[in-house]
Amino acid sequence: EPEVTQTPSHQVTQMGQEVILRCVPISNHLYFYWYRQILGQKVEFLVSFYNNEISEKSEIFDDQFSVERPDGSNFTLKIRSTKLEDSAMYFCASGLVRSETQYFGPGTRLLVL
Amino acid sequence: SQQGEEDPQALSIQEGENATMNCSYKTSINNLQWYRQNSGRGLVHLILIRSNEREKHSGRLRVTLDTSKKSSSLLITASRAADTASYFCATAPSGTYKYIFGTGTRLKVLA
Numbered sequence: 759e760p761e762v763t764q765t766p767s768h769q770v771t772q773m774g775q776e777v778i779l780r781c782v783p784i785s786n787h788l789y790f791y792w793y794r795q796i797l798g799q800k801v802e803f804l805v806s807f808y809n810n811e812i813s814e815k816s817e818i819f820d821d822q823f824s825v826e827r828p829d830g831s832n833f834t835l836k837i838r839s840t841k842l843e844d845s846a847m848y849f850c851a852s853g854l855v856r857s858e859t860q861y862f863g864p865g866t867r868l869l870v871l
Numbered sequence: 872s873q874q875g876e877e878d879p880q881a882l883s884i885q886e887g888e889n890a891t892m893n894c895s896y897k898t899s900i901n902n903l904q905w906y907r908q909n910s911g912r913g914l915v916h917l918i919l920i921r922s923n924e925r926e927k928h929s930g931r932l933r934v935t936l937d938t939s940k941k942s943s944s945l946l947i948t949a950s951r952a953a954d955t956a957s958y959f960c961a962t963a964p965s966g967t968y969k970y971i972f973g974t975g976t977r978l979k980v981l982a
Binding site for chain 1: 901902904906911912913914915916919959961963967968969970971972973974975
């Protein structure tokens with residue numbers, strides 16, 4: 759069964775450094791998402807992406823964040839200058855139809871020191 | 872309550888018993904989805920129920936939706952130890968697709 763994959767599974771970085779989190783969505787899906795989950799808290803929507811542009815974003819998704827689909831398979835989340843509070847699990851998801859089932863990847867655990 | 876709040880926060884039952892979790896939300900929605908998350912892992916989609924549906928079944932799962940009360944319930948019948956996980960509902964207010972997840976119900980099924 760096709761699944762969403764994410765790399766790396768864990769990332770440790772120093773405050774102020776840039777990180778790029780990578781995702782490979784399910785191949786025929788058209789809608790792509792990033793969520794984050796701070797330890798012990800809710801899963802929070804960050805951004806949705808369709809047709810090579812951002813469809814919606816949350817208040818969390820400020821200028822420090824960007825997303826890109828650099829080729830036909832990868833979907834990336836970049837955090838330009840990480841802060842301590844960016845430490846969280848970041849989940850990528852993809853879907854065939856907007857507002858229908860979203861399939862989540864296993865997540866990247868980001869720790870900012 | 873916030874959009875997508877589940878109760879109870881935690882539930883502990885014996886294997887073979889049924890588990891019921893509830894979710895409440897505040898706005899009109901297109902659909903409501905239930906997900907499961909094993910500790911520290913990704914989210915697994917369980918079931919989606921549309922706003923014009925009242926009940927849906929999938930295997931041992933039964934979901935109901937009451938749009939007048941803005942609430943949903945997830946019933947897991949004949950629970951197994953492998954059902955131990957956190958369960959979340961997710962909704963997006965009509966007109967947006969920014970899914971909001973609840974705080975989750977932590978289910979523990981004792982063998």
